[in-house]
Amino acid sequence: MLVFAIVRPAGWSEAVVAVPAAAVVIAVGAVSTSDATAEVTRMLPVVGFLAAVLVLAKLCDDQGLFQAAGTWMARGSRGTPRRLLGQVFLMAAATTAILSLDATVVLLTPVVLATVRTMRVPARPHLYATAHLSNSASLLLPVSNLTNLLAFSTAGLSFTRFSALMIAPWVAAITVEHVVLRLVFRRDLAVVRAEAPPLAPAKPVFVLVVLGLTLVGFAVTSLLGLSPAWAALAGAVVLGVWSLVQRRSTIGGITRSVHLPFLLFVLALAVVVKAVMVNGLDHCAADLLPTGGGLAALLGIAVLAALLSNVVNNLPAVLVLLPLVAGSGPAAVLAVLIGVNIGPNLTYVGSLSNLLWRKVLRDHDEPTTVREFTWLGALTVPACLVIAVLALWAGVQLIGV
Template structure:
């Protein structure tokens, strides 16, 4: 009975998060669902509190990074990125696509996939409108790179933050091990999306490239650089990288408030407290499902070992599960099962849950957020999104796992 109730609670939370009726926050259903599994005995109060305590540092880190990304937008960093992308059209749309890839990969890695979807995608769409070129190749680049380019750093994705602790690696070790998978994923995505959208990319810009001067927000870039250095330092000192993220957000926030580039209200809204509550409650619901039968069922599906075949199998299972229940629950389900196998298995799960969501809208909440962002500029149906995903995701997944395996062979883990 507890299993049925837990699964029903999880299904209701995911359905609500995917549909977002009336744009209500996900916490509207997640809080009652978590309360239900606790009240029914599917998970004890002590175990629920332990799960919340485990996720709390990760959620705090996420809040600081979200605020940091919004502040970068407030001081003009993403506007500058748009000007740079528009200038790239002097070499045609292929150069524009390459610049979108480079900027989206950097934004995703440093400021998280949410920044790419929410802040960069509108800039890309506006650039396409200004130049009178088809927006689809460039918009899809932001969608796919929000997922697949989030492999590099622990801060790039909420799934990374969860896997970071399980892998037992330092910040720098994690980034080094994921550098080859990250580069491989970006390269394969570029080649395949360029082929998939060849007809759109053949259209020449019908308006001249933008001549607006590039005004680089130097202070924001310096703060970002120091924040990244802080991530590495805090990790070496055994402290949570959340402290570095908080310091960066405070410094940039005080400067933005002093120069009137932002307001306290905008900063508070950027933290997205309802989403943070949703993550905590989702963790409780997933823990209830795991304790009532899913753990034993999934254990049989996980390949043993950390060889190439096993890593490919683990990544494939993670990718499939992401497109069944969404990548956030998928990583919560799989991490306890693969952590005893070793750090390579944890990173393989990460490759699966970060690249796999490009297959369908269901794969990640970022996909659905992206769809709502681009809806005013272009129609993107489930079939088209999935066709692009089928062309890119499987090969990108294999390339990233091969990159991880190559790193392990060369340098160990």
């Protein structure tokens, strides 16, 4: 399943193999029908939430939000690559946190590439910023990543408590990424003559207001004991109607943005991982996991999660580890999240977003290498993991769980 999802021969969807694979493990008795049904039922709210956020991101793109972001970055850079990198960091961090990592990879990365080409500055530091932040900047909100949605449902925290505990690790990881990328690409970021900044963009005020209200809705629904998916759905409906009236979106485009085959892949993957778990992987993984909520245990959990992400991809890794750490409390769950969100920056196979980012660059004739990606990951991932876990531990000591 994972190899097919990574390679995707002839552009076929991940679901082509995943759905039959789930049927096979049920048919041979590797997992009972009742367990498989229970796993799918548990995942449905998470998948529904993901679908609503994907639609919301696509509607923001239709309304010109990302094109405006490109212009803002170019104007804010004042023609220098170093300032542009800072603008890309701000935009990528915000996009990943609010609209998920997929929006950063699929919608923001092409805009960043077009911006650097227009300004005639080196592309590598800015493109690696979008790649790394699509993973490491997805720590902040439950909506930022599918792994976050899974951890959110397991941790038993409110939306605001989750975000309060993760804001320090989020800032820490982004800061480390920025420092390392500036050092590594210091020659590319040297002052060069860039093109004059473009004219001020049109301000997508309505889109920003809807996004702001949707974020407020996430917190309100959580306080009321409702799924934040309702807030995401409301934001998507409002923005969808507005975009259809303006003829900037189509029913077909909105429907395709749900990415139904990928959602089926997620559900099927959950069933297959459940089968692997009940047939021995749960005991093997449990023997390796540290216990408790101390700093050493949280570091060990995060490191194991990061390593597992680069062996089997971060989505299966989080499905494997969350049931095992759920009994150790929310801090352990969030440590897993730090590992599976930061760890994938080490290798291409660490997350599907890495592979999608690579495809985006290939489609735009922008070269990249496995060696450079891995080398840069080796410089950032260990430092980000340690500092983010320290920030999480400090937050737990300060505000509790």
